[in-house]
Amino acid sequence: MNAEAAASLAGVKDADRKHVFHSWSAQELIDPLAVAGAAGSYFWDYEGKRYLDFSSALVYTNIGYQHPKVAAAIAEQAGKLCTVAPGFAVDVRSEAARLIAERTPGDLDKIFFTNAGAEAVENAVRMARLHTGRPKVLSAYRSYHGATSTAINLTGDARRFGNDTATAGVVRFWGPYLYRSPFHATTEAEECARALTHLEDTIVFEGPQSIAAIILETVGGAPGVLVPPAGYLAGVRELCDRFGIVFVLDEVMVGFGRTGTWFAADNWEVTPDLICFAKGVTSGYVPLGGVAISAAIAETFARRPYPGGLTYSGHVLACAAAVATINVMEEEGVVAQSARTGAELLGPGLRALAERHPSVGEVRGLGTFWALELVRNRETREPLVPYNAAGADNAPMAEFAAACKKGGLWPLVAGNRLHVAPACTITPQDVAKGLEILDGALTVADAHVV
Template identity: 60%
Template sequence: MSEPKTLTPDETYALDRAHVFHSWSAQAALKPMVVTKTSGSRLWDGDGNEYLDFTGQLVYTNVGHQHPRVVEAIKTQAETLCTIGPSNANDQRSQLAKMISDLLPDTLNKVFFTNGGTEANEHAVRMAREVTGRRKLLAAYRSYHGATAQSIHLTGEARRFANDKGASEVVHFFGPFLYRSEFWATSEDEECERALTHLEHTITSEGSDAFAALILEPVIGSAGIIPPPPGYLEGVRQICTKYGIIFIADEVMAGFGRTGAWFAHQHANVVPDLITFAKGVNSGYVPLGGVVLSDEIAHHFDERAYPGGLTYSGHPLACAAGVATIAAMQDEGIVENAARIGSDVLGPGLQALAEKHDAVGQARGVGVFWALELVKDAARTPDVERAAAVAAASKKNGLLVIAAANRLHVVPPCNVSDDDVRAALTILDEALSAS
């Protein structure tokens, strides 16, 4: 019988290129970094180079890498109950569902667990259609909601193009973004008011009784890290209520401390009907996502079966990691740290870089969820090449950030230290000066 072997970095890379098919990529040009070790805000590659990881990987390592409480919880659970089917109750799933519900108003008490965010959005849409008997869906152009059949159609950004054949029953609308306003606005108040008017006109033009749900990221993530102006989420809630449309808050990326609140919609005075989550719920240590249901929607299925399910719904290992993650965040003040870092250290530091470097058109964000938008000129022409160059120069000097189109996404762990943020800002400053 063959035994598992420990591969060298060179062996790992060779087998990856021979046998692994990567997502969102032309395969021939790939040169993936071999990662051999991680800890806290840092990781090490196959050549022994150390990096500050300000990517969150795919924006999910909210408690950093290898948090000892989460690792220990997974070990303990593996020794006790590795897996059990979702028709059975298990203590970790039960505990985690209550812990998530306790973070929300008392009208949100049921949790349906999935394997990740895209499945969470698929099921939230299915629930909305079952409850309302309607089919059409609303989603913003600047959005990312996943890559499976329905969620890729909900996605508003360009990654949907190759998959979108125009038959998904999704209607897209423009959300507010004053820096690149679609509404000729000159202030946040104007942008908010005109965006809400546009949304309501879209609904009435398409048939106000046709829509099952509106899905919205309370802070837009992959499409640019764009916080909404004050009053926008409240306005969306009012419009949804007016037309009987279920409001789905997609908290997959922004939830569990990323914005300096447990959920990004909590920066506003709104209560969604459904909340989807994943990523930060257990810092991605074991794949997990889910949907939080309002009592009204949950009661719809009291006497009728919900037509959906998953083999690994509420997997014990994943839920154990979630219980430990939330407990660590509460005990260690990690959400509060994210808020303080954003307001006192990271936010001011990135704003200072925007003032210093003409190439930075805007620094925007909240908590530990930030973007630098790079432009070529006063007309705000996006500079995609420079964003890639700055990211490459930062990596050379020991900092990993995400280059997304003409933006740099700067997303450290929620428990990042002041010193690590200051070190990252210095590297970014040097990279912007050199590019």
């Protein structure tokens, strides 16, 4: 590393440690990597070490880093109009809404823009409560919906614990998860049927007349890429229709090509009443989120003011990024590429790793969205680390992640799982390279198998 790079690195690290307050962290116990640049499926540090990013940042650089057409569109918009209040009609905002609405399932043709996914969830829940006049929302235990007030109370994973005020009107239920079935199921069909019976029982005993919405991640992201069994989402749709409940799908992580379709719901041909989106809509280049709204719910607010809004709703730079990102995805066939990568490369490659490594309990996923569940024992399915592990208890996963990074792969680990979510545009050569690094790193996890 030359003197100029060393000085830059020192300055970045010093300012970060003095002034940046990092999320989800004990501030004095972390040492963030200083990133100097990124392109495509890679980023690199000031020493020039390149990392193949198997996390897509936080599962949002769907078209990779620094796509020139999107960067140029943002710059062009900045030169034309940097910002304008959300109450005006603006060409780029209208175009972003049109392009999104064209790709949503069914009649979800109205778009309410937010700045991020958590705000999308907040507003979807508000719309559902106002539309139905009911207070309660049902969400799954294994879920993540964001870190703002309502969203974190809706969240089912351990990140809720430090924020849970028990005031969000949330009732939780168990979703399907055959590998660790809460219903003692042995097949996908059993898991689906029993999960739906459990959900119906929950609705009945909570009082359908008090339930505004059921919110689900179409494919559970943070909980470990939990792909619903065939028939489950259609069954939830039927329950919502029967009891007059708004069906909300959280597609913040899985929308815009991640699962090999524009929206993950398309894999099961299910149309919800509201879809929450963010992340991939701009590939994360400028923050943008939103709610796609059905005709029935939009009609509720045709003559009744919607009591919500955001200063930067539909920010023009973000909308320019969305327009360019969607056009790039269309022109370059990114959605179909994501589907092929999953079916032909990631799926077979990860299953081959599972055959060689006893620490891999299950492989699951689709498109460019996969997870390896790591275990101490395949027979008992004991997780490699306990639920919500920290410190020494989390050492096996920390060692595994360190081995990935040493090999030049940046992993996304959560609990006892490795999430494999590279850019939807990743090349076959980089998939092969990433799998090779994982092959070596999994030997570290294998050492903890009993």
